[in-house]
Amino acid sequence: MKFGTQIKQSLDGWRLIGTPFIFGLLLLLTPILLLVLLSFWTQEYLDLNRTFTFANYREIFSHPVFITLIKRSVNISLFVTASTVLLAFPVAYYISFYGGKRKALLLFLITIPFWTSYLLRIFLWKIILGYNGVINSGLISLNFIQEPLTFILYNSNAVVLALAHAWAPFAIFPIYVSLEKIDRSLLEAGRDLGDTAVRSFFRITLPLAMPGIIAASLIVFIPTIGDYVTPKLVGGTEGMMVANMIQVQFSKANNAPLAAALAIVSLSIVVLISLVFLFFNRKYLRRQI
């Protein structure tokens, strides 16, 4: 086909998608490119030094503070993803296979706790885990402990718990959808041909549910690695994550280029891990695309 006719044919589509596309160019692509550019500049007191340099990246990779934060963010996020998806799977499985007429009701019950402010949901964990919190005052009144436990709040575990809670429905729904798509006659055929329940689960149900599990994992992993609120509220210094450092560098430390470099490093790690994850699971996704 001639290029000219292609352009002509494209006009109708472009006219429609043009505005949202240009909006995306201006508010997403340009800002991210600028972020990349900024990460190669340096801050000198109040001025930006616009000579191209890797100084920010060198600083990140030579200071244990930054490396620790990045490693911790990745670890927390991976751990949250694994536990959220693992804990969510049986729930999705039950609703899909045994939900019967109550499927919609059960799904609704799962979403209710998530319809209040995200900030408050995270903050409520602080009330549960805190010094005078629900767990401590409960255990003391039951005489299990004399002094409040201090190791349950302000560390990575508290962050993992709060995040695994906050993202639960986002893991349940994709898995549920993929389980719903499974043709039940396949399972019957497997059973008729002599598969045990366990074998048919691992050979039919699980492989067919993989697209949902993969989607759930990415939906949880990508936002949690850059979460700002949770580590700030329940993480303490021990549970601080990379987003908090980005914010500190950006505002108090007044080092926007370093913040930009940190953001770019985190973004690269997110993209890299997601791609590796998709690569290893490509056989499950082939039929979908």
Next chain:
Amino acid sequence: MKKNSRPLLIYLFIYLGFLYAPVVLLPLFAFNDSAIIAFPLSGFTTDWFSWLMEDESLFRALKNSVLIAVTASFISTIFGVLTARAMARHRFLGKQSMFGLIMAPLFLPEIIVGVSILIVLMQLGLALSLWTVIAGHVLLATPFSVSILTTAFNNLDRSLEEASLDLGENRIGTFFRVILPLVTPGLISSLLIGFTISLDEFVIAFFLTGTDPTLPVYIWSLLRFPSKLPVVMALGFILLVASLVLLSIFEFYRRRSESLASGKENSGIK
């Protein structure tokens, strides 16, 4: 098969307990007669709600948030219609990459989006205002609008559109008189989802807000003051109830959207 579902059912109840653990505290402490958030509960009061009613900065923040959420959801729905329509009916150069860019905010941590927009605004020397927050929220909400409206447009029976054109209606008339009414439930769910996303969004608002805070940014500032916590609990309880009302409306329209689009108009809600 039925009998092996029992352990799963028990697990489901434990899991629901975990999901509800934080939220049940909201009504408990919202009505608790003590300024300290701790057990045992001391007595019943509605004082915290009256405090809320007198908090003028809260109402200003709420007004900002609603204004932002309405505008952002409106714009993102228009963007959603444009994108979904282009994707469903047209072939054009760069189709997949344009679509990819519009959907990209779904796959980026919010802090990256917030920081990068802030950098551009700082470089351009633009002041932060409600509009900068709206811009950020449109970016976030558009992918959701696109997915909802793509379903609505794909389920649309193409022959209805062709019939309208054959009977002499022009393209614009067909769009407003045939297509739009059929995707209205989709439009309403897109507006509602955009509204709720924007209303609850914190990180981008935190970065892009000027002197006028949004509701989450205001709540964030309250969380630093222990004496304000019961009031925050009362606010959280109100937000929960209000969201549930919104959610029910959303469910109603989503189900109607499904039945309308598949042509079974009379089936209504199951």
